[in-house]
Amino acid sequence: xxxxxxxxxxxxxxxxxxxxxxxxxxxxxxxxxxxxxxxxxxxxxxxxxxxxxxxxxxxxxxxxxxxxxxxxxxxxxxxxxxxxxxxxxxxxxxxxxxxxxxxxxxxxxxxxxxxxxxxxxxxxxxxxxxxxxxxxxxxxxxxxxxxxxxxxxxxxxxxxxxxxxxxxxxxxxxxxxxxxxxxxxxxxxxxxxxxxxxxxxxxxxxxxxxxxxxxxxxxxxxxxxxxxxxxxxxxxxxxxxxxxxxxxxxxxxxxxxxxxxxxxxxxxxxxxxxxxxxxxxxxxxxxxxxxxxxxxxxxxxxxxxxxxxxxxxxxxxxxxxxxxxxxxxxxxxxxxxxxxxxxxxxxxxxxxxxxxxxxxxxxxxxxxxxxxxxxxxxxxxxxxxxxxxxxxxxxxxxxxxxxxxxxxxxxxxxxxxxxxxxxxxxxxxxxxxxxxxxxxxxxxxxxxxxxxxxxxxxxxxxxxxxxxxxxxxxxxxxxxxxxxxxxxxxxxxxxxxxxxxxxx
Numbered sequence: 408x409x410x411x412x413x414x415x416x417x418x419x420x421x422x423x424x425x426x427x428x429x430x431x432x433x434x435x436x437x438x439x440x441x442x443x444x445x446x447x448x449x450x451x452x453x454x455x456x457x458x459x460x461x462x463x464x465x466x467x468x469x470x471x472x473x474x475x476x477x478x479x480x481x482x483x484x485x486x487x488x489x490x491x492x493x494x495x496x497x498x499x500x501x502x503x504x505x506x507x508x509x510x511x512x513x514x515x516x517x518x519x520x521x522x523x524x525x526x527x528x529x530x531x532x533x534x535x536x537x538x539x540x541x542x543x544x545x546x547x548x549x550x551x552x553x554x555x556x557x558x559x560x561x562x563x564x565x566x567x568x569x570x571x572x573x574x575x576x577x578x579x580x581x582x583x584x585x586x587x588x589x590x591x592x593x594x595x596x597x598x599x600x601x602x603x604x605x606x607x608x609x610x611x612x613x614x615x616x617x618x619x620x621x622x623x624x625x626x627x628x629x630x631x632x633x634x635x636x637x638x639x640x641x642x643x644x645x646x647x648x649x650x651x652x653x654x655x656x657x658x659x660x661x662x663x664x665x666x667x668x669x670x671x672x673x674x675x676x677x678x679x680x681x682x683x684x685x686x687x688x689x690x691x692x693x694x695x696x697x698x699x700x701x702x703x704x705x706x707x708x709x710x711x712x713x714x715x716x717x718x719x720x721x722x723x724x725x726x727x728x729x730x731x732x733x734x735x736x737x738x739x740x741x742x743x744x745x746x747x748x749x750x751x752x753x754x755x756x757x758x759x760x761x762x763x764x765x766x767x768x769x770x771x772x773x774x775x776x777x778x779x780x781x782x783x784x785x786x787x788x789x790x791x792x793x794x795x796x797x798x799x800x801x802x803x804x805x806x807x808x809x810x811x812x813x814x815x816x817x818x819x820x821x822x823x824x825x826x827x828x829x830x831x832x833x834x835x836x837x838x839x840x841x842x843x844x845x846x847x848x849x850x851x852x853x854x855x856x857x858x859x860x861x862x863x864x865x866x867x868x869x870x871x872x873x874x875x876x877x878x879x880x881x882x883x884x885x886x887x888x889x890x891x892x893x894x895x896x897x898x899x900x901x902x903x904x905x906x907x908x909x910x911x
Contacts, residue, residue: 430512433535434505434544436778439498440785441545442794442820448547449793449820450475452500453829455486456822465641469819470809470828472848476649477657480638481593482549495823497794500547507555508535508544514555515750518562521569522716523754533757534750536770539687541777543743545784553594554744557602560587561723561748564606564622565716578624585627589635597658601727602744609722613715661736671735680731683739688749690773695756717755723748793820796891801825803887803895804862811853813865813873815893834869834876854880860899862887867894 443449454475457468467475467483485503493499512535519527534540543551563584567577591599611619643649670679685692712718724745731741760766788795796818804810809828810821817831832850853861854876865873870886877884877898887895 427513430509430535431505433774433778434509434512435498435502437781437785438501438505438545439496440782441497442785442792443497443500443547443823444789444791445793445818445820446791446816448500449818449823451482451547451549452486453819453822454483455490455500457828458483458487459490465638465645469817470822470830473830476642476652478549479593479596481590482552485552486547500823501545504544504547504551507552508540511540511551511555511558511747514558514562515747518565518751519754521565522720522751523758526754526758526760529754529757529760530750533691533753534746536774536777537687537691537746537750538689538777539683539739539743540746542687542780543740545781546740548740549595550740550743553591553599554747556587556591556594557599557744558747560584560591561602561606563587565719568715578626581622581624582627582630584622585624585631586634589631589633592631592635593638596653598741601730602723605722605726606719608726609719613718662734669735670737675735675737676732679737679739680728680742683742687739687742688746688753690769691753691757694760695753698756698759717752720748720752724752790891793818794824797821797824799890800862800895803890803897806860807862807897808859810862810864812893813850813863813869815864815866834872850876854882854898860897863896863898864890864893865896866892870894870896 443452450469453469454467457470458464461468461471464480464484464487467478467480469475482503486500489499489502493502512531515531515534516528519530523529540551540554543554560583563580567580567584588600588603591602593599607619607622610622639653670676672678712721727745728742731737797820800810800821804825804827807827809830810825812818812829812831814834815831817829819829821827822829830848830853832848832853834850850873863873867889873896874884881901883897883899883901885897885899887897889895
């Protein structure tokens with residue numbers, strides 16, 4: 408008679424399945440509780456909604472007159488697919504980042520077997536419970552998806568370097584590296600290739616510059632060209648002037664020009680990145696630094712990276728970090744992809760960490776606090792919450808064809824909640840932006856378009872000028888009261904007066 412006790416392999420599979428379910432529950436916890444927050448979540452989601460409405464996946468559009476080329480389309484495609492599959496809900500649009508976060512954690516388990524064989528689960532634990540990766544997975548942005556593609560590409564390179572693989576399998580890993588870098592490029596453009604630059608620098612340093620030719624396999628380059636450059640070639644064939652926009656505004660403008668006003672001062676890197684690292688890498692960095700300092704006291708110096716794996720990780724961290732410091736566009740989430748190599752380095756520093764009962768209890772409390780933070784953010788009122796604003800505007804927007812923000816930042820997330828296009832216009836024609844790829848339409852042009860009633864949202868002191876502009880065009884200007892910091896008014900064509908009694 409067979410025993411009912413599971414065998415060791417069966418127990419291992421059950422444990423792995425339980426851990427996977429726990430990871431997914433952790434990644435998806437409270438993803439639908441918080442409304443979309445401006446500016447990023449509303450803008451990315453609005454582009455995905457417009458793709459579905461127009462049926463055009465090639466050209467990202469904020470509304471039917473305004474293309475939005477500030478990012479390549481892969482994030483918009485994933486959001487559009489999530490909305491199609493899961494409906495119009497916050498849970499659906501945050502699902503791609505939750506899956507990317509969980510996939511990165513699982514990849515770190517695989518890499519941990521190579522980097523930290525005595526504690527293969529430790530890099531995944533460090534990444535999954537660090538504040539920055541978990542918080543970023545709750546935001547609709549490009550960065551969590553980018554972190555996954557970059558981690559997959561660098562992991563494929565490391566496995567290609569490993570001994571014991573057949574030549575055929577090694578070439579497959581190089582092909583996977585190039586494919587992942589192509590998808591990273593399709594997610595965020597040139598910043599997605601910073602780990603590739605780190606890999607090239609490391610490889611040339613370790614094996615000589617001529618060894619770089621071994622990385623450039625024909626199938627790998629073909630995959631990169633297809634996945635990473637195919638969309639660019641398609642839109643450039645339709646609009647060649649985009650090449651100048653991509654190079655001038657989206658590459659040079661971010662690196663050297665500071666045109667986006669994102670902490671471009673010389674000290675901006677310290678204001679943005681130091682707090683991000685100190686807070687975002689909690690709770691693990693103090694313990695890792697303490698162990699390095701103890702090693703320094705024991706050796707009389709900091710331990711040198713004596714093995715190639717550690718040197719690769721350092722290249723992976725330091726080269727992109729140097730670019731981020733020198734560039735004049737700086738945001739905290741730029742550092743998110745660096746959390747993957749930092750988790751591997753931290754696991755090496757903490758490899759002798761003993762999982763005591765006290766440590767397990769503290770870690771469980773920390774994880775509970777991270778999950779609870781998502782619930783608290785959903786409960787706390789925020790001026791950036793488009794769901795709350797949509798609830799206030801819904802009665803006023805009934806029947807309006809479009810919601811138009813005048814001389815203020817548009818709240819594009821309203822398109823997700825109210826099912827109407829959102830646009831930003833300028834009261835004066837001179838305010839139109841410098842390129843046609845992101846042009847703010849003058850108010851006069853908007854009012855001249857015959858698309859039915861509009862709901863205008865504008866600073867209170869502009870009401871007289873807006874009313875006069877509407878009257879000059881034979882439109883009714885109907886004030887609707889104050890909503891937040893805006894005045895609201897409905898603009899519609901004047902109805903014909905009924906004929907007077909007694910007239911023939």
